[in-house]
Amino acid sequence: MSHADSDNPYLRDPPTEFEPVDALSGEAAEQQVQQLRAAIREHDYRYYVDNEPLIADRVYDQLFDRLQTLEAAFDLDDPDSPTNRVGGEPVDDLDTVEHTAPMLSIAQSGDAEDVREFDERTARLLHDEGFDSEDIGYVCEPKFDGISIELVYEDGRLARAATRGDGAEGDDVTAQARRIRAIPQRLRGDAPALLAVRGEVFMPKDGFREHNRERVEDGKEPFANPRNATAGTIRQLDPGVVADRPLDCFVYDIMAYEAGDQAGDRPATQWAERDAIEAWGFHVDDLAEQVADIEAAIEYRDSLLDDREDLNYEIDGVVIKVDDIEAADALGNTARETRSAFAYKFPARTEVTTITDIVVQVGRTGRLTPVALLDPVQVGGVTVSRATLHNPGEIESLGVAVGDRVRVLRAGDVIPYIEEVVEAETEDTFAFPETCPVCDSPVDRDGPLAFCTGGLGCSAQRERAIEHYVSRGGLDIEGLGPERIGQLREADLLDSLDDLYRLDREELAALEGWGEKSAQNLLDEIDAASEPPLDSFLTALSIPEVGGATATALAREFSSLDALIDADSDALEAIDDVGPIVAETIRDFFENPDNRAAIDALLEAGVDPQPVEGADAGDELAGLTFVFTGSLAVSRDDAQALVDAHGANATGSVSGNTDYLVAGDNAGQRKQDDADANSVPILSERDFAELLADYGIAWPPSE
Template sequence: MVEEPADNPYVRDPDTSFAPVDDLDAATAREQVRRLREAIEYHDYRYYVANDPVIADRTYDALFDRLAELEAAFDLDDERSPTRRVGGEPLDGLETVEHVVPLLSLQSSGDAAEIREFDRRIREAVGDVTYSAEPKFDGFSIEVVYEDGVFERAVTRGDGEEGEDVSANVRTVGSVPLHLRDAPEFLAVRGEVYMPRSGFQALNERRIERGEDPFANPRNAAAGTVRLLDPSTVADRPLDVFFYDVIETSATLSSQREAFDLLRELGFRVNDETTLVEDVEAVLDYRDRLMAARDDLEYEIDGVVAKVDDFEARERLGSTARHPRWAFAYKFPARTGETTVERIVVQVGRTGKLTPVALLDPVDLQGVTISRATLHNAAQVRDLGVHEGAAVRIERAGDVIPEVVEVVDDDAGEAFEMPGTCPVCDGPVVEEGEHHYCTNASCPAQLRRSLQHFCSRDAMDVEGIGEAAADRLVEAGLVESLADLYALDVADLAALDGWGERSAENLLAELERSKTVDLGTFVYALGIRHVGTERARALAAAFSLDELLDASVDDLLAVEDVGPEVAEAVVSYFDAEANVETVERLLDAGVDPERRDRGDELDGLTVVFTGSVPGYTRSELSELLETHGANVTSSVSGETDFLVVGENPGRRKRERADEEGVETLDPTDFEERILSRL
């Protein structure tokens, strides 16, 4: 538990009748700021972690406002200041960061026999063990790193090897310490960001009142919020965190229990339901107890986790490539209920995917009223035999998303069939495997997402059109296809809510600048399914734009890394008359996709990056080097020529480079030895 600061006048019954700022000298202001920060950090701990505040909310607000006032008046801003919790300027994007160590997933099952088998293997390998039994949170996993007790960065789990840097957003969460007292020199911890049930309901009520779509569930709300590009918006949303693992530290720990003790001592929020149990039968009892109590909890859980407590035993057990052998997630069964399918409608997603949705006679499922459920695709509808009027059993898959799992009473109604044209725009629909897609990129159901993608940094790089701006342009009827962007004028834009002449002029200047673009970037910007930045560059290297428009499946299959699914998607895209018209209108508007020849200055060179290189995104560097003949890969091997080590690098790639004898370059060396050759 965090100790109360000694001799700090802002901890107990603070006097908030402050002297005017103009009466303070710089030294007095700095000292008051130091004490205010110390006190506010303690009050944050008491409120968010200990759930036992010692001052009233209005007193806290007065202390916080005074701190912000002094920081502004005396230019005393600091990244560690509690005032950073209110957010900051919008971000350009989320950089990719390598994890300190890989964040592995867990073995999981809802079958008691499987966790008993897990226990048998454990005892055969290392003998009797004690388990740490913990709730399995249904939220969003993050890694948080501290150096010398100072919050350094927060990273999403991503693919387990790398994640997105969400430091600016996680910094706004009150239960995340920004400064640790008496902390180890290095500490990396893992936590679960979640949205409390009460906060989730209140947030959805506000969204509905503003005419916005409500979030589907707390997990999606938490995950979407953490990855926003506006920290100020994140600060206004009710996020919280439970910390449950010490990933790596310079301190000495021998067990999970000691790790939890350290987390609590340093002021991290640890769940009170964590406990030690002696055997697997006690884990089963623990799971049954939490399953019975979960509806009364303020946070979502979808099972429990059993971890071998002793770290030495964990070392002996080791890990597979995907999961540790010393931990197991024992999942809760999905919640179920029975009701009747009133109608089946087809929903068009932002990528053009058509998804059948069952509209249900509302049924209460563990306190939640369910009125619609996904049917995933036509094949599932056919296999289940679902049709209008059928009695069905539904489950909340993953404990959240409703889906139809069984027909329990079939009255032989008319079989469901997917539409031959898009139900939103009447555009052509193509079938790809089990899925159906609308191929019209100007379909209103897809347009918002397509517009945002087209203007994104790795695409046309039009600053000023994010999610909110894309929504406004479509809702106002100013953009009905991507080509309409280049027909916008100042008067139309300035008339939109929140816009003015200056912002309108800035956007038009951005659009004008974007007209000169390389062909690979332009192809990626079109948003063709399965065509990411690397495949777009490969297509641009193999075809001119005219050739690509007329390419057959066989032509496309001749390009490296283009398989049947990608080839079919490209052909389907350019077979749609509306898409070809959009491309022609973009060209008529002055967009000039240049086919850049691949240079040979770096021919044969293989480069890997870890950490960020100032002034570039990872995508920009990859494109730059590959345009000049280099091969940029994601992992270090004996074939790698250089590992570029930027800011906030991961450890694993550096260790691999040492093992393979691969030369490492810092950003300065990279500039001098590689970029200078271009």
């Protein structure tokens, strides 16, 4: 249920030019206050709970400032007003926990004069408290655009993690936090008896781009920006989903501290806190700086604004904090904000340009994605000439057409998207095609999405299906990247999946950039993939809605590919990972004549998917990937079988996708070097046993 009526003027496209306060009557002011409160509550809900904001952050700030101004001018204070609490409420489907200390907001502005006023106010208040107001030092750090999180450690172990929620209590996301590698399970060094820290969970830009690419390939809706991707991930009920997504976390503040017998006193300054946080093993941002005065803080912000586009994470300003913690405590808090810090915001990154054309791309699962071609425009220092429109539902929602003037937003170093139509060229909306632009097959609509029904009979789907089939997410056939696949297709050597198994060494060796050795290496790789595990084969086929976990569940339930193909919807829905929609999608895939012909051709070419043994232990380690080297208490095969039985993957080589390298006695140096090169943690057998114990798994495994 919405907090605001649909005709509330501050809900959608709200005005930000307001009448002067002294021009309002008391009755008009009270009416505007009620509307602003209702709208802000709704915006808080959309932003913090639904993760679907209706307005930009800067517009929200202007509405909030207006509400504060009217309440003060007309003495309209109300305990339930959004100005007296931190916005947002915990979602209902996660347990709610109380924070060790309030997770307050901070005042913010994009105007340097407001920053100077913060400094003057701070000096005045500290002078009144007996501090030397002439010697105020600050710590400056980036203002991360992610999800705030509280991490609580007891005797050095992670005991609880919670989202910000409403500031007093939030959602318990301990299981999710345990799957984020930047968050330590144990603290390093002499840990205090109790430590609660505040950090920001975020998705790096490069990880966001890769994750969105995978979502589109899987026929799923891409996230609009890294923050939405992070918010949608951290609240997942399945922690395995978190493990599969590239989240990171910076920690920057101590919320609670009890020394105990081992640790010393709490650090006396923010800068010393930062050093301690880093020493305990948390990820801290190295761009933070100590500055002597507010002018240096302003210079820091301006410098960071210039470097913003080069960072691998999204920031929307800088945070300026009083360095001395005793002084910060003396400044105290309001009901909503701490008085000892201020956020100096960056300007928004939006520009207006014209749509010159709209093209429709076809993904490997048949998903049709419209892309707007634009008159080139600079957005945040980058030239933008195209923007995703996501799906036909987005086109209808925006009412967009070729020739329209549109506002383009670039949230991070990612494909930009269109925020709104500023000036329509025509009353018409772009007519989405009813047939595939590549193969002319009928287009099916599924809510806001559209799909080509041609399956592997569509050349666009076929080309992308080949790329996926040989990729690490498919059968992991080395030596066949998109460029080489394009070369083979241009030479008429590769038009379908089964053509892979019919490639000729001499024909390959004759191609530019190839030779006898590289040709034979590729054929050996393809031959090794001729008897893939059934779950890997299913993943490689690009079945919509069937990722690795679902493919494994299907392979373990059905004894063979034939059994799966013959399974009806009831049999499919009996599997935990498969609901009615996914079951129908699987049935549609196998009933498509072109898809069946492609599978039959693979089998005729010698592909023989192998059964996958069932697992009966659990999924405690779901999403983790291990590599083993050296001598352990049990054989390497038994170690791999143990982690596999508990939901993890065990591979033979270290890569950027590896979570841990377990190194026993006489461990191979090459794998350890590869681990160092890819920033993969190296665990001794004792470390590995302790990690398993955290998940309730015994090591070594019993006979």
